Amino acid sequence: MNDQIRISPIRVVNQDGEMLGVMETAEAMTLATEAGMDLVEVASEARPPVCRIMDYGKFKYEQKKKLTKNTKQHQTQLKEIRLRPKIGDHDIEFKMKKARDFLQHHDKVKLTVMFKGRENAHHDRGRDILNGIVSDLEDIAKLEKPPSMDGRMMTAILAPR
Known part of the structure; x- marks a missing residue:
């Protein structure tokens, strides 16, 4: 030169x-x-x-x-959203909005419902919450792992479409 x-x-x-x-x-x-x-x-x-x-x-x-x-690629992360069985409707909507943001940025979302004390008797309530969120987000996400119990927590994993 x-x-x-x-x-x-x-x-x-x-x-x-x-x-x-x-x-x-x-x-x-x-x-x-x-x-x-x-x-x-x-x-x-x-x-x-x-x-x-x-x-x-x-x-x-x-x-x-x-x-x-050429080398810049998005590294997919697993983001967790925690819920409780007594959560209100507005709180669920807010958490769903956050999950939608994560999915649009090509990250996986782990939905966790935590049970404490007497709440353990109401696993059906937690399953209903998770199924409701999954059905509302099915336009942008696919269910990778259906709701299942892991100790005191019920988890489901969503992946972006």
Whole structure:
């Protein structure tokens, strides 16, 4: 790049991609500085070597941007929403809204109904809550694991469609 190019003469390509021909390295450097750009060697194995007039900083930035664009992928996470059997209707709607947000961001949602004390006698209430949420969210999610008991908790897992 620029002063590091020792070989002379070189074949020069301008910033628009037009071939300027074979010229001395010093002459090519003056053309590059007049254009406010860098002289970059692109094919060193060719005879004479091919150099291009370009904005090297912008070129490196675009290459880095392309590389990060290709490697950037969403890592699916498991988000948990906890409920109780005595939860109110408005609270369920609020929790469903949050679950919808998670699913739209391509995350899985684990719905958990926690039972304490005498609530353990009303597993049917917890199952009804989970089934209601699953049916309301079936337009955006599919049921990955149906409601089942895990100790004192009933869980269901939803995955985005």
